[in-house]
Amino acid sequence: MTSHVLFRAKNIGKKTEEGEWLFRNVDLELDNGVLTITGPSGVGKSTLLKCINQTITMDEGQVWLQEKTPDQWGIPAWRSKIMYIPQRAAIMEGTPLDFVDEVRKFGVHKTKNSVDDPVQIALDWGIRPDLWHSRWGNLSGGEIQRIALAIGCSFRPEILLLDEPTSALDEESCSKVEKTLRTLNCIWVTHSPAQAKRISTVGTFVMQGGDNSEPQTPSEVVVEDDSVHGQASGNKHNYGSGETRSSTKSTHTTTSVTNSSSSSKNTNIAGH
């Protein structure tokens, strides 16, 4: 009998085009809060988020939201509830407001009246209202990033899948965005151990290439140079169980999720 958590992923695996395992046996749980994912470049963090969002097909494993699979929800509903915000928003035709109107037409999202105003959300992050009338191609990387995030937040998904959501932001903007996002349910990929320490409320999954079945233990993440060090080594556990990181003066000890044995049309915000 499994516990009824908001979101569960069990044994997720994805193969490369050559048929090797890019990663496998990834287990995640999130009931409430922010779960961060770190790991070396190319290990498959973005691909994992896309598998969860059902943007691409996983080769093994299953995901559940409120104990229902994507097929049981229906893929459009699933993607509106577990919304993926890509690392680099695709440059589209038109303006951000055009895009918001387009997405609202799909109807799988909540009705217009129950949707938050993305312009207001982004205003708190330093995005002037007039920028919503600018063509996507005329916006800076940091403006596009905040606007895409604000649109995602405005639809009030159950969970936001965030792929390095502040990578193009200066410190002040980053801090404002983090303040908002920390109040939501997020699975958040970051390369910054310092950011993982700041924002994760339920722990950090240190992703490994290939088989993730080895139980992980708290791993040392050196904060000073903002790069990930150390190897997973320790107790098997799931997120959502209340396990949290501990820290010392110079290092941050993250927790890791259990990892047991190791594409389609979408409605992503400004997505691929």
Ligand SMILES: Nc1ncnc2c1ncn2[C@@H]1O[C@H](COP(=O)(O)OP(=O)(O)OP(=O)(O)O)[C@@H](O)[C@H]1O
């Ligand atoms: N649909 C797919 N099927 C199989 N492999 C894929 C697919 N999409 C991407 N990949 C491959 O997966 C590998 C990992 O890419 P991914 O972007 O997920 O890594 P990452 O850990 O997020 O990297 P970074 O930290 O640099 O952003 C890449 O070599 C990429 O070519």
